Amino acid sequence: MLKETREILKEHEAWLSRRMGQNQVIDPSFLKKMIDYANVTERDVVLEIGAGVGNLTLMLAGRARTVIAVEKDEKLVEILRKRLKGRTNVRLLQGDFLDMDLPEFNKIVSNLPYSISSEIMFRLLEFNFDLAVLMFQKEFAERLVAKPGSENYGRLTVNTYYRAEVELLEEVPPTAFFPQPKVSSAIVRLKPRKPPFTVKEEKVFSDVVRALFQHRRQLVRNALLHSFSEIFPGKKMDKSEIRSFLNESLPRKLLETRVVDLTPENFGEIANLITSP
Missing domain, CATH: 3.40.50.150 (Vaccinia Virus protein VP39)
Structure with missing residues (x-):
């Protein structure tokens, strides 16, 4: 051949x-x-x-x-x-x-x-x-x-x-x-296959995955703070407001996990919990 x-x-x-x-x-x-x-x-x-x-x-x-x-x-x-x-x-x-x-x-x-x-x-x-x-x-x-x-x-x-x-x-x-x-x-x-976990909005899920992996070695708390405007470009929130929103919306265990250690299901959970800031 x-x-x-x-x-x-x-x-x-x-x-x-x-x-x-x-x-x-x-x-x-x-x-x-x-x-x-x-x-x-x-x-x-x-x-x-x-x-x-x-x-x-x-x-x-x-x-x-x-x-x-x-x-x-x-x-x-x-x-x-x-x-x-x-x-x-x-x-x-x-x-x-x-x-x-x-x-x-x-x-x-x-x-x-x-x-x-x-x-x-x-x-x-x-x-x-x-x-x-x-x-x-x-x-x-x-x-x-x-x-x-x-x-x-x-x-x-x-x-x-x-x-x-x-x-x-x-x-x-x-x-x-x-x-x-x-x-x-x-x-x-x-x-x-049918997705193994449920996400409320697939676009938010996709945006969360893309944005967080730009900061793969950081804790989720810091990665979300740095990439929040990419996930929700229309939201006008300063850093203190974003911190408060994240602390209220996400469990501490997730916030203190490194991005690279999150399971796919964790990404879905994060996307669902922050869908509507």
């Missing part, structure tokens, strides 16, 4: 950018594993984000009812049109996944562009689908499943936990890609 990938890139005078995360999987065993992990059948409509040169696309087309392949790079779209010719169950869409309208799908199987993994994850969580099997940089995958208090725990972890179950399935070495990335990758399975 490496030889074929090199040849088709050369033929179309195209090149792959490490900086943009355009690392193509050239080990068919890992492509097959991704499809198997997603249990793709002839009933499924599968979305592929960043189809690249089509190595995964072609294998998906052999299993799925329909493949919706999204690719932004014009040269790669040329390659895809040639390689997918005659594949009537593949719908090729040229454009940026982050701002395009999409037809309905029920599964996602993708080797994602590493440079925009966070943006893609936050957009993915807006859609209704059964499951996703995704290839990420290993460090990014570890952030998705990180525990409170750990170095990788952050906004991404909490927002993903609220909306989906995440499994880190398998590590993938750099040698499985062309060009080879400098770090290992990982296959992740994502299953949307």
Whole structure:
């Protein structure tokens, strides 16, 4: 698969950018594993984000009812049109996944562009689908499943936990890609679910998570004091008023916990208690 990938890139005078995360999987065993992990059948409509040169696309087309392949790079779209010719169950869409309208799908199987993994994850969580099997940089995958208090725990972890179950399935070495990335990758399975805790206003919850993690090493009391205007930009309160409001609204135990040690449920509790200052 490496030889074929090199040849088709050369033929179309195209090149792959490490900086943009355009690392193509050239080990068919890992492509097959991704499809198997997603249990793709002839009933499924599968979305592929960043189809690249089509190595995964072609294998998906052999299993799925329909493949919706999204690719932004014009040269790669040329390659895809040639390689997918005659594949009537593949719908090729040229454009940026982050701002395009999409037809309905029920599964996602993708080797994602590493440079925009966070943006893609936050957009993915807006859609209704059964499951996703995704290839990420290993460090990014570890952030998705990180525990409170750990170095990788952050906004991404909490927002993903609220909306989906995440499994880190398998590590993938750099040698499985062309060009080879400098770090290992990982296959992740994502299953949307009903939120495990209730929030009164999802926007406030999202704003609280984002604002607090800007002060991840601080106590919640101080982090909220510093970021209150970001969470409630329309509220005109001085620091003494904010302190009083926080002391009245939140239990001392929460106020004296470091942001990085809060559980996702704690973030939900904070958001619910300060929803209406």
